[in-house]
Amino acid sequence: MSDSPAPTHDKKTDTEGQQETGPDVIRAFVKNLPSAPGVYRMIDTSGHVIYVGKARNLKSRVNNYTRYEGNVVRTQRMIAATAHMEFVRTKTEAEALLLEANMIKRLRPRYNVLLRDDKTFPYILIARDHDAPQLLKHRGARRRKGDYFGPFASATAVERTLAALQKAFLLRNCSDSYFSGRTRPCLQHQIKRCSAPCTGLISTADYARLVEDARAFLAGRSKSVQRQLSDEMNKAAEGLDFERAALLRDRLSALALILSHGDMSAKTVEEADIFAIDQQAGRFCVQVFFYRAFQNWGNHAFHPRASADLSKADVLGPFVMQFYESRTPPKQILLSHEIDERELIAEALSARAGRKVSILVPKRGEKVELVEHATTNAREALGRLLAETATQKTLLEGVKTAFNLEASPRRIEIYDNSHISGTNAVGAMVVAGSEGLSKKHYRTFNIKSKDLTPGDDFAMMREVLTRRFSRLAKESAPEAEDQATGMPDWPDLLLIDGGKGQLSAVQQVLAELNLPREVTIVGIAKGEERDAGRETFHQRGRKAFMLPARDPVLYYVQRLRDEAHRFAIGTHRARRKKDFIKNPLDEIEGIGPARKRVLLNHFGSAKAVSRAGLADLTAASGISKQMAQKIYDHFNRPD
Secondary structure, three states, rough: EEEEEOOOOOOOOOOOOOOOOOOHHHHHHHOOOOOOEEEEEOOOOOOOOOEEEOOHHHHHHHOOOOOOOOHOOEEEEEEHOEEEHHHHHHHOOHHHHHHHHHHHHHHHHOOOOOOOOOOOEEEEEEOOOOOEEEEEOOOOOOOOOOOOOOOOOOHHHHHHHHHHHHHHHOOOOOOHHHHOOOOOOOHHHHOOOOHHHHHOOOOOHHHHHHHHHHHHHHHHOHHHHHHHHHHHHHHHOOOOOHHHHHHHHHHHHHHHHHHHHOOOOOOOOOOEEEEEEEOOOOEEEEEEEEEEEEEEEEEEEEOEEEOOOOHHHHHHHHHHHOOOOOOOOOOOEEEOOOOOOOHHHHHHHHHHHHHHHHOEEOOHHHHHHHHHHHHHHHHHHHHHHHHHHHHHHHHHHHHHOOOOOOOOOOOOEEEEEEEEEEEEEEEEEEEOOEEOHHHHEEEEEEEEOOOOOOOOOHHHHHHHHHHHHHHHHHHOOOOOOOOOOOOOOOOEEEEOOOOHHHHHHHHHHHEEEEEEEEOOEEEOOOOOOOOOOOOOEOOOOOOOEEOOOHHHHHHHHHHHHHHHHHHHHHHHHHHHHHHHHHOOOHHOOOHHHHHHHHHHHHOOHHHHHOOOOOHHHHHOOOHHHHHHHHHHHHHHHOO
């Protein structure tokens, strides 16, 4: 893969010095393009990438953009906005397809189909980097040695399955350091969720058989595992070993519980992801179902951002590529609609997975039923979203009227502080828009100023807003927006928990910053005896006012304020808890998790480390003389 030679001409400008855009600019690039596969980027006058595409033949594909005729309105706008282009040549078209998906995810171009909810899904991991493998939930990169099973659509589904698996196979879920320090079985063994390999109550060979049974069950061989346990239970009962028979009975019940949770379980589909798309009112919903080991392991609804004039197939193809940009595809992918370049996408995903991946649009049998089930879910999920959006639109119209705004706010920011006598003070920002609360845009601020009087809410709010809007003015233009969600970077309305004094303080902060655009600020003062429904609103240029007691806008503003309060308190508690459990060893430069584990295993506690002499510290495995000196100096320095 390599960058193609760029044209030798400079970027064109018109007679007024403005950068030229449109077909003529693109035509100049076409002259120097190779007839080879690659990826192209279209860039506007601000330097933002507005479209990323791939081509089997770069010269031929880009040549299509040298005229407006024959292109849809969306493409004509894209051509008109193009001021520059960049290219990467690849060896194959499949390689170009993979690179295109990576660039779209990273650059978020305005005219591409964008996967808006790029969440990571949890897996079940049987870790194999220890003599007694561990059973646990896993997210993120697969760096740890072991067997991964998933994805599961939610953490709740994983935890429910893990609890049943522990009852069925008695595998440990404790950390290696906890395991190595045990001298007698823990509570997990007492409640029959672990076979206690840490204390030798089960042999290494017998524990290994439990691990293999669990692996076989998760890999889809559930019937054989159940049959084996049933045979062992019957033999134990015939041999009058009723205690073991009862244990095996409980394990079988746990397995039955896992299998009973499989909604729409499959008989012929062992491993597949199912993608079904629906389109209504210019919006799209892609419902993804995960089938593993012939079981439904959950589903998730995505709402990609795409132009309303695109068809379902036009959206589904790019969506699938972006979905697997950072995920491992299964053996089989089932689609509700035929897509362009289906075989090429299958080839690209096979190259990424290192094994064959097939993409099918089923026409008959059980696969069709599974796809239809996913399609029904996509249609219902999109219907719910549209209903919620309509309600939200009505509420925002009410906010516009209540606070005399020029237009319905596209972004509302709500601020609150939380602390205990000034300690662990944090500020919180909650964001709401046309689709409700936007948790992706929430922010927290650790109060850093050392000059604050403990509990000075005015000073804390000043610090939070100064940091927030100084950075915003520096990094974002007034009209900038999140390419993935369409959420503006700048707020139209600020809601502050406080009365006239708080409002004045905030207005002064924003005035000092000399912002490039005006922001409406509203202070919400709690009513008498802090009763909800008796709030008084303060706004510049207006007398203090109240909203009608049963006004939906009042309820909406209360929910926003309460959400900011909840978020601020939750963040404060998390920070306080972190400080409470902080280990003194964390403060020593050069002491990471591995060395900390060595020291704790050797001395038993951080307090014992603090009292150790140089010779004792050096005796710990992996602790050099220099590191021992650093640790000793840290705990024995004069205050």
